Amino acid sequence: MAPETAAQAADPAALCALEHVTQEFPQPQGPPLRVLDDVSLSVGAGEVVALLGPSGCGKSTILRILAGLTRPTRGLVLDHGRPLAGLNPGVGFVFQSFALYPWMTVSENVEAVLEAKGLPRDELVARAEKAIRTVGLAGFEEAYPRELSGGMKQRVGMARAFSLEPELLFMDEPFSQVDALTAESLRAEVLDIFAAKGRHPSAILMVSHDIKEVVYMADRIVLLGANPGRVRQIVENRLPRPRDYRSPELLRLVDRLHDAITGAEMPDLPETAAGPAFEHIPSVHPGEVVGLLEYLDARGGREEVFRIANDTGREYGRTIAVVNAAELLDFVDTPKRMVSLAAGGRRFVTASPEARKAIWRERILALALFRQVHEALERKPSHRLEREFVLELLALHMPSENYDALFDVFVDWARFGDLFSYEEESGTLGL
Numbered sequence: 001m002a003p004e005t006a007a008q009a010a011d012p013a014a015l016c017a018l019e020h021v022t023q024e025f026p027q028p029q030g031p032p033l034r035v036l037d038d039v040s041l042s043v044g045a046g047e048v049v050a051l052l053g054p055s056g057c058g059k060s061t062i063l064r065i066l067a068g069l070t071r072p073t074r075g076l077v078l079d080h081g082r083p084l085a086g087l088n089p090g091v092g093f094v095f096q097s098f099a100l101y102p103w104m105t106v107s108e109n110v111e112a113v114l115e116a117k118g119l120p121r122d123e124l125v126a127r128a129e130k131a132i133r134t135v136g137l138a139g140f141e142e143a144y145p146r147e148l149s150g151g152m153k154q155r156v157g158m159a160r161a162f163s164l165e166p167e168l169l170f171m172d173e174p175f176s177q178v179d180a181l182t183a184e185s186l187r188a189e190v191l192d193i194f195a196a197k198g199r200h201p202s203a204i205l206m207v208s209h210d211i212k213e214v215v216y217m218a219d220r221i222v223l224l225g226a227n228p229g230r231v232r233q234i235v236e237n238r239l240p241r242p243r244d245y246r247s248p249e250l251l252r253l254v255d256r257l258h259d260a261i262t263g264a265e266m267p268d269l270p271e272t273a274a275g276p277a278f279e280h281i282p283s284v285h286p287g288e289v290v291g292l293l294e295y296l297d298a299r300g301g302r303e304e305v306f307r308i309a310n311d312t313g314r315e316y317g318r319t320i321a322v323v324n325a326a327e328l329l330d331f332v333d334t335p336k337r338m339v340s341l342a343a344g345g346r347r348f349v350t351a352s353p354e355a356r357k358a359i360w361r362e363r364i365l366a367l368a369l370f371r372q373v374h375e376a377l378e379r380k381p382s383h384r385l386e387r388e389f390v391l392e393l394l395a396l397h398m399p400s401e402n403y404d405a406l407f408d409v410f411v412d413w414a415r416f417g418d419l420f421s422y423e424e425e426s427g428t429l430g431l
């Protein structure tokens, strides 16, 4: 395996590329939300490239920009070295949600995308048949989606993409909705189809949360960081194929990526209060934090974060967010890749429901956002505040956050500890 590079130089032979792309989306309040910051990457002929990163780091946005579905705020989008104008005609998509028409048969579902391309009837029938055979669904042409398992539905999704004979196959978390064994065989089949190459696809760009999946599939792994999304590291993966999920080499690379991700996403919190004015509040439900603490308690107080994701059936990025939330509240410590119950976490899990609420309240009041809103509510004779007050605080202190989403998390956390009430209709907070 070659050493990682922190960034990637522009590659003139690339099938598609982003150069210094920044993407911002307007928000109802305050400055725009920056989702991608100075992202450069490319996909060359013959390679499988994977984007790996936490929820919300902009992976799907990168696919949409490369496909020409979204125009970036700044930077260049290249198609064979030339600026992309409009949609990229060479891209076929496989989505996480199978997006099948329930009233159409398998054949009709595949033919529908070819019809949209305006192909003549006999050619589209032949192409659909071939694609359905390629993905192992021969014999199911007349079946309806409700008669198919999740794995088979995703095969239809793949047949649709293959039938378009795309030069570039984009797959957005394609296997996250199917069971683990089916996912394993679908991955192997995609790689077989890719290796057996007729002409198409010439390259695959995939998005995943699953480290093992990307190590199994990809030649190049682009590690993304969040808030805003940027390329943190590009890792070349030269493990020989076919790959074995259990081989020591593969597991070693999984471990290294795992360390790279957790090292950046579970930073040890500063010991003094000299952190940022407002702490980053992960977008998770209090119930998920409680679930984590109870899980750790049942396992003797500590467990590896990778294992936690597996045991709880939660995707890795989501697990990290829950762990970050628990750490922010001083319920857990995160020495390297372990998560262990801190004294506060132990106190919480052994407390009664009412006492848990009190502990939660005390913990969130240690966070600047909750403290400032609470103080403002106490100062007001009416003990009431408008939602806009909080949004302005967020805009001021957390300029790269999605305020609306964060406001919902804020209300969720506050309600869990009975700290404030919130009336949706009038948009008013009260003590």
Ligand SMILES: Nc1ncnc2c1ncn2[C@@H]1O[C@H](COP(=O)(O)OP(=O)(O)OP(=O)(O)O)[C@@H](O)[C@H]1O
Pocket: 025, 026, 033, 035, 053, 054, 055, 056, 057, 058, 059, 060, 061, 062, 402
């Ligand atoms: N059209 C849009 N308008 C406003 N915000 C958007 C838009 N598209 C995406 N976002 C925001 O951009 C951020 C990144 O979204 P994106 O779906 O690209 O992330 P992701 O890494 O694919 O996430 P996930 O893994 O959860 O699917 C999110 O905060 C999302 O809410």
